[in-house]
Amino acid sequence: MFADILRGLLAPAPKRLPDPDAQLALAALLVRVAKSDGLYAAEEVERIDKILMARHALSPFEAVALRARAEAFEAEAPDTVRFTRALKEAVPFEDRIAVIEALWAVALADGSRDAEEDQMLRLLANLLGVTDMESSLARRRVERQ
Numbered sequence: 040m041f042a043d044i045l046r047g048l049l050a051p052a053p054k055r056l057p058d059p060d061a062q063l064a065l066a067a068l069l070v071r072v073a074k075s076d077g078l079y080a081a082e083e084v085e086r087i088d089k090i091l092m093a094r095h096a097l098s099p100f101e102a103v104a105l106r107a108r109a110e111a112f113e114a115e116a117p118d119t120v121r122f123t124r125a126l127k128e129a130v131p132f133e134d135r136i137a138v139i140e141a142l143w144a145v146a147l148a149d150g151s152r153d154a155e156e157d158q159m160l161r162l163l164a165n166l167l168g169v170t171d172m173e174s175s176l177a178r179r180r181v182e183r184q
Contacts, residue, residue: 067112090144127168160174
């Protein structure tokens with residue numbers, strides 16, 4: 040299953056992902072951000088689950104199951120640059136802004152802004168075609184919540 044999604048993402052001209060695959064790929068990116076500072080904190084796991092429930096109208100059980108699949112998928116996914124560039128091609132721009140907000144929510148879930156997470160978010164925003172200003176505005180929206 041993961042191999043099929045990765046092949047679709049890494050195709051020369053990736054098509055828009057079907058909803059279940061897009062949910063998994065985006066959940067894997069949330070996991071990757073949570074792990075970027077070397078600590079996969081309980082607060083980050085909880086935030087990922089809440090984001091998945093809200094974005095996809097999932098029950099808590101379904102969100103936990105999706106996150107568990109995303110953790111396995113993230114471990115198999117290629118380097119962040121290739122993975123994220125592929126997502127850029129497969130996800131519409133307006134959804135990418137919402138993804139950046141979700142990524143900031145995960146990065147800030149443990150109450151601190153780590154240099155590794157900041158660096159990861161700058162890279163991801165760029166690779167997703169989101170400007171630094173748009174990312175900064177997304178971060179501020181998340182901080183106000």
